[in-house]
Amino acid sequence: MGEPRVTGLRSAEFAVPDLAAAQRFYEDCWGLETVADTAGAVFLRGTGAEHHILVLRPGAERRLLRVNLAADDKGTVDALHDRAAGLGASVDPPAEIDEPGGGYGFIFRDLDGREYMVSAGLAEPEAQPPTIDRPVKLSHVVQNSPQRQAQSAQFIDLLGFKLSDRTGYMDFVRCSSDHHAIAITTIDAPTLNHCAFEVPNHDALMRASGRMKRAGHPVEWGVGRHGPGNNIFAYFIDPTGYVIEYTAEVEQVDDSYRTGMPEDWERPPEFHGDSWGFAAPASERFREATRG
Ligand SMILES: [Fe+2]
Known part of the structure; x- marks a missing residue:
């Protein structure tokens, strides 16, 4: 195995003041599909195999809450965590993800304090055939x-x-x-x-x-x-x-x-x-x- 590394971008998480209106917009206008609507958050997918590519959570004002990144497997998640921690980054310990799609990941914060999660083992729905007008x-x-x-x-x-x-x-x-x-x-x-x-x-x-x-x-x-x-x-x-x-x-x-x-x-x-x-x-x- 080579150096552990992130292998993809999974999803972004937005705070929205009006959850229902934001969900309607991302379904009807932007072209995503809701896969889970639980515990006050909405998870939307594209036509690709990623479980969800956008999460909407209630929040008073516009703010990117998190960016989710992919690693190949749990061992890589652990290895990336250890390397980031060893180099002095602000990280949380890896843990199971108790949210739709599941998986295992850790949070790290960039130099400006923004959150990213590196995760593996999420549920992978079958990719849908690409459409003529919807995000993948x-x-x-x-x-x-x-x-x-x-x-x-x-x-x-x-x-x-x-x-x-x-x-x-x-x-x-x-x-x-x-x-x-x-x-x-x-x-x-x-x-x-x-x-x-x-x-x-x-x-x-x-x-x-x-x-x-x-x-x-x-x-x-x-x-x-x-x-x-x-x-x-x-x-x-x-x-x-x-x-x-x-x-x-x-x-x-x-x-x-x-x-x-x-x-x-x-x-x-x-x-x-x-x-x-x-x-x-x-x-x-x-x-x-x-x-x-
Ligand atoms: Fe761009």
């Missing part, structure tokens, strides 16, 4: 941090992530063949920037975006194609104020990938962060909401 899985989470490079170093040193690219304001780290699972952007407050959900392809992204638009949720930035990761994007704001993204065609990479640095990613400002040069500038609402 959680694709990436972007965190704001005043200490970007120290944060990405922690993911690399403690959890076995790799640095895929570093731009002038963002570090992209990966734990699978997806170009990035986590990105950290330089913004003073340690808040959530956005969460991205993968849809099967460009056509699905357009259809899902059309559904959102017709339901009164306009595209706040996009449709466009990112530089690092080369993924297509369309960004929205949910009823609580979370920034959420449909994404597709994220670049698949392996150890031969050459890590890009800021000088590799300089682009003309009139492209507005879109490799196609098609997208209009992001909305002011989007800029405000991504600051958390």
Whole structure:
């Protein structure tokens, strides 16, 4: 066995002031399906084999409560815990997870105090056939941090992530063949920037975006194609104020990938962060909401 490492992104957990309204939005507009609605929390799945990809919990205000990461087995969970603890990270002991999907995991807190859980052994429902307009899985989470490079170093040193690219304001780290699972952007407050959900392809992204638009949720930035990761994007704001993204065609990479640095990613400002040069500038609402 090689070095223990995280192998995937499972789910994000949002605090929402109106649980019923948030559940309705994520089912009817965003395209997820409720798998468990127990003990005051709602667990929603995509069409992939992950038990759930989003958890909604009651809370007075918008706050990312946790990001859940995957490890291959219980032994790897224990090994990752021991390594993180040994390197001085803030961690809780591994334990059985008494929630829908079950499993075994430990919590660690990043340098800004945000919670992540590394888990294994969750129930794995059969993947559904991909649809033309629904998310398959959680694709990436972007965190704001005043200490970007120290944060990405922690993911690399403690959890076995790799640095895929570093731009002038963002570090992209990966734990699978997806170009990035986590990105950290330089913004003073340690808040959530956005969460991205993968849809099967460009056509699905357009259809899902059309559904959102017709339901009164306009595209706040996009449709466009990112530089690092080369993924297509369309960004929205949910009823609580979370920034959420449909994404597709994220670049698949392996150890031969050459890590890009800021000088590799300089682009003309009139492209507005879109490799196609098609997208209009992001909305002011989007800029405000991504600051958390
Ligand atoms: Fe994104």
